[in-house]
Amino acid sequence: MPPPSVDRRRFLSGCTAALMALITGSILAPAFAFVTSPLWRRRQSSGVPDGFSDAGAVASIPIGTWTLLPIEIVRQDGWDKTKQSRSVWALAGGTAPGDVKVLSPICPHLGCPIAWMAGKLDFFCPCHGSVFSTDGTFVSGPSPRGMDRLESQIRDGHLWVRWQDFHTGSNEKIAVEV
Amino acid sequence: MSTIPATDPKRAADGGFFGSRTGWGELKRRVLLEPVEGGSRWTAAFGSLLLFMFILQVVTGILLTTCYAPSVGTAWQSVKYIQEEAPLGWFIRGMHHWGSSAMVILLLFHLVQVFVWGAYKRPRELTWMTGVLLLGATLGLAFTGYLLPWDEKAYWASKVGLGIVGTIPLIGERMRLLLQGGPDLGNLTLTRFFALHGFILPGAIIALIVVHLYFFRLHGVTTAWWQSEELLRSKTEPFWPGQVWKDGIVALGLLACLTAWVATHPAPLGNLADPSKAYEARPEWYFMFLFQMLRYFHGRWEIVGTFVLPSLFFGILFFWPLLDRTPSRDPRRRPVAMTMLGAATFGLIGMTVFAMATDVRMTKPEVALRPKLAASPLQKLDVAGLYSTNCLACHGVDGTGNALRVALPTIPDFTNGTWQKTQSDENFITRIDDGKVPAMPAFKDKLNADQIHALSDYVRAFAAGKTEPK
Numbered sequence: 001m002p003p004p005s006v007d008r009r010r011f012l013s014g015c016t017a018a019l020m021a022l023i024t025g026s027i028l029a030p031a032f033a034f035v036t037s038p039l040w041r042r043r044q045s046s047g048v049p050d051g052f053s054d055a056g057a058v059a060s061i062p063i064g065t066w067t068l069l070p071i072e073i074v075r076q077d078g079w080d081k082t083k084q085s086r087s088v089w090a091l092a093g094g095t096a097p098g099d100v101k102v103l104s105p106i107c108p109h110l111g112c113p114i115a116w117m118a119g120k121l122d123f124f125c126p127c128h129g130s131v132f133s134t135d136g137t138f139v140s141g142p143s144p145r146g147m148d149r150l151e152s153q154i155r156d157g158h159l160w161v162r163w164q165d166f167h168t169g170s171n172e173k174i175a176v177e178v
Numbered sequence: 179m180s181t182i183p184a185t186d187p188k189r190a191a192d193g194g195f196f197g198s199r200t201g202w203g204e205l206k207r208r209v210l211l212e213p214v215e216g217g218s219r220w221t222a223a224f225g226s227l228l229l230f231m232f233i234l235q236v237v238t239g240i241l242l243t244t245c246y247a248p249s250v251g252t253a254w255q256s257v258k259y260i261q262e263e264a265p266l267g268w269f270i271r272g273m274h275h276w277g278s279s280a281m282v283i284l285l286l287f288h289l290v291q292v293f294v295w296g297a298y299k300r301p302r303e304l305t306w307m308t309g310v311l312l313l314g315a316t317l318g319l320a321f322t323g324y325l326l327p328w329d330e331k332a333y334w335a336s337k338v339g340l341g342i343v344g345t346i347p348l349i350g351e352r353m354r355l356l357l358q359g360g361p362d363l364g365n366l367t368l369t370r371f372f373a374l375h376g377f378i379l380p381g382a383i384i385a386l387i388v389v390h391l392y393f394f395r396l397h398g399v400t401t402a403w404w405q406s407e408e409l410l411r412s413k414t415e416p417f418w419p420g421q422v423w424k425d426g427i428v429a430l431g432l433l434a435c436l437t438a439w440v441a442t443h444p445a446p447l448g449n450l451a452d453p454s455k456a457y458e459a460r461p462e463w464y465f466m467f468l469f470q471m472l473r474y475f476h477g478r479w480e481i482v483g484t485f486v487l488p489s490l491f492f493g494i495l496f497f498w499p500l501l502d503r504t505p506s507r508d509p510r511r512r513p514v515a516m517t518m519l520g521a522a523t524f525g526l527i528g529m530t531v532f533a534m535a536t537d538v539r540m541t542k543p544e545v546a547l548r549p550k551l552a553a554s555p556l557q558k559l560d561v562a563g564l565y566s567t568n569c570l571a572c573h574g575v576d577g578t579g580n581a582l583r584v585a586l587p588t589i590p591d592f593t594n595g596t597w598q599k600t601q602s603d604e605n606f607i608t609r610i611d612d613g614k615v616p617a618m619p620a621f622k623d624k625l626n627a628d629q630i631h632a633l634s635d636y637v638r639a640f641a642a643g644k645t646e647p648k
Contacts, residue, residue: 038355038366063565064577064592064640070454077250078365085454093576105456109480110341110472112334113456118635121598126458127338128473134595142476142483165362169345169480176361 052153052160053086058100059157061092066116066123066134068105073163075178088150088161089116089123089136102152102161103136109143111168123147144171210418216401217413218420224288225394226425227432229387231281234433235319236380238274246326248372249365253328254450261447272440278320280436282464285313293519296507297400303499305393308386310496315383322375324462328368333451334459336371337363342472345484403508463534467526470533491522564633568621577640586617592640606634 053071061067070087077084093099103123105113112127122139123132130141138146151162165176197203245264247256260267289309292298298306325336340363344354359366401410461469468488475483494501502515509516573579577592590597610630613620621630 036356038359039352062636063575065636065638068456075362075364077362078360078369080250080365082250082364085452087454110345111337112459115456118638119603121595121638127334127460128469142473142480144477144480167344167351168341169350169484171478178361 051164052151052162055088055090055102055152055159055161057157058092058098058154058159061090061100061159063092065118066091066103068116069159069161071161071163086163088163089114089147090152090159090161098154100152100154100159101135102150102159104148104150104164104166106148106165106168107143108145108148108166108168108170108173109141114147144169145173148173210422211416212395213414214399214417214421215414216399216405216410217415218417218424220424220428221291221402222399222421223425223428224284224291226421227428228281228284228288230425230429230432231277231284232383232387235274235277235281238270238277239376239380241270242274243376248326248368250328250368253326253368254447257327257329257447261445268444269440272443272445273436275445276436276440276443278323279462279464280432281316282320285316289313290519290523292400293515294509295400295402296509296512298499299502299505299507300499302393302397302400305390305397306499307496308390308393310492312383312386312390313495314492315379315386319375319379319383320462320464322371322379325368325371326375327447328451329448330451330455330457331446331448331460333363333453334457335461336367338459339461342484345481347481347485350485400507403506460537463530466533466537467529470529564625564629565636568625569633569637572617577637588616592637598638598640603634603638606637607631610634 051073053073055069055071061069066089068087069090070085072083073086075082075084087105089103089105091101093101107114107125107127107130109125109128109130112125114123114125114130114132117124121134123134123136124130125132125141125143128142130143131139132143132147133139136147136149148164148166150164153160165178167174167176242260245256245260245267247253257271260271262268292306292309321336321339324339325332340354340358343357344350346353355361357367357370359370460466468483471483471487472480475481502512504512504515506512572582572586572589573592574581579586579589579591582589592598607630609618610625610633611620611622625633
């Protein structure tokens with residue numbers, strides 16, 4: 001038998017390398033798709049039809065001062081459909097029964113919970129020191145925008161709030177898709 | 179016909195039954211008996227100590243997984259069980275928790291020593307680079323491990339950490355989504371962080387350690403700059419047992435210190451994470467310099483603090499052997515390198531100390547920055563009701579006092595922020611207590627101190643929300 005030619009050896013070497021690449025690829029491709037699924041997976045709706053949560057009777061909200069109201073939201077959290085607690089800053093104006101303003105307590109900078117400083121009459125983020133005025137507009141600090149207002153409605157004397165998360169660190173208020 | 183022997187006759191003679199079948203003699207010669215120029219020394223123990231600490235983290239980590247369940251409903255509960263009920267659980271978790279801090283400190287010592295020794299110079303550039311990757315992977319372990327107990331601290335610090343990831347230009351939001359596993363922190367964040375913390379990053383570290391040690395053995399120990407070549411060659415001794423003995427003594431000392439620390443400082447576990455409760459998020463102490471830096475970059479400059487400076491720092495650190503090509507390893511002949519090291523060390527330690535010293539939460543957690551009177555006691559006291567009964571007639575439902583201003587020109591406008599800022603809290607309380615000429619009645623006999631205090635806060639708050647939020 002004649003010795004294998006250089007061409008034949010190079011061809012076999014190329015084929016073997018291609019075989020190894022094929023095996024590696026056929027494992028890596030689905031692995032990559034699985035791990036990156038949060039980027040391309042179709043979203044599921046957040047549970048409650050209109051996404052509004054009951055924040056309690058409007059009459060129980062003190063007039064004229066910002067109050068942190070707990071709410072419950074329903075979210076699909078992986079394999080679990082769960083009730084999760086959140087809270088919102090609410091202010092009843094007192095001039096009309098429906099005059100309630102609702103702000104998200106999540107700092108638009110990096111997502112810390114913002115505190116209302118009754119003594120100083122401003123909102124303050126205790127993480128990186130952003131300050132917001134009494135109506136939530138940006139005053140000073142690292143936050144790129146003012147506090148995010150949340151949609152609210154009055155139904156049968158109760159305040160209903162639509163909880164939304166917004167992208168942090170962005171100049172614009174962009175809702176995170178749920 | 180000749181028979182082919184089953185094994186190489188030379189090897190068969192080496193080490194008897196076991197040695198001839200495992201090649202142990204050869205392995206021992208290569209791994210343990212390698213000659214070390216200049217002999218064993220205490221200053222060469224940092225690298226071995228790090229390996230020891232990593233093994234300790236792996237062992238305690240594996241033990242913790244036998245009791246830990248990564249999901250929103252079980253993570254905190256299982257860590258609490260480890261901490262409070264599982265026999266020796268507090269000890270294993272304490273070693274793992276404080277061991278991570280010890281590892282970060284040792285890494286920095288190792289890094290500084292290698293830098294001062296000039297051990298990154300030709301031909302050891304790749305040893306240094308794999309070392310910097312190991313530093314990155316270790317900080318990744320620290321970040322992912324922080325979330326797993328799912329207490330308040332873990333939740334908010336990780337939320338901020340993921341927020342920082344989100345600020346990376348172009349790919350930031352996608353990276354955040356990938357790490358988070360969904361639109362918000364939850365079950366899938368925990369399982370992903372657990373996979374990263376328990377499998378992916380330790381796997382990467384093991385692979386990097388193998389490469390790092392291979393390069394280290396290939397080029398040998400970097401000898402100190404003050405030792406002459408002749409002296410070094412005259413003192414050559416094998417790695418085993420001289421160096422291993424010294425490494426072992428130091429490792430035992432570290433283990434004793436760590437155990438004593440763990441016995442007196444239980445690993446912290448805060449309250450179960452509750453996204454509806456206010457919390458002042460703080461990272462672990464070794465990320466405090468970054469935390470402090472984030473306060474200085476505002477608005478669109480934010481990415482300077484979150485991304486540009488940290489990646490510049492790691493970029494320079496990683497490529498340092500290629501940037502510093504001077505041949506001398508003597509620190510006295512490397513003024514630029516030593517100045518940079520000094521500045522970086524001073525800067526990092528200074529920022530960390532400054533951040534911790536000026537942080538209200540670090541110094542006085544009990545007076546953390548929360549509203550003076552929380553919402554619930556305000557509501558319990560029915561301050562709105564108190565106001566309606568006692569104050570509304572004159573001061574008005576909106577607190578402006580406009581209805582009576584014609585008759586009472588001195589009546590204050592509570593919604594006036596400028597006026598509010600001229601008034602102290604004591605001022606308010608005194609006036610409600612004692613009244614004020616001409617028309618304000620005294621209330622101290624009618625209301626109790628809590629009610630008056632609450633009313634003062636209530637009046638204070640009228641200036642809030644004067645303008646429409648945008």
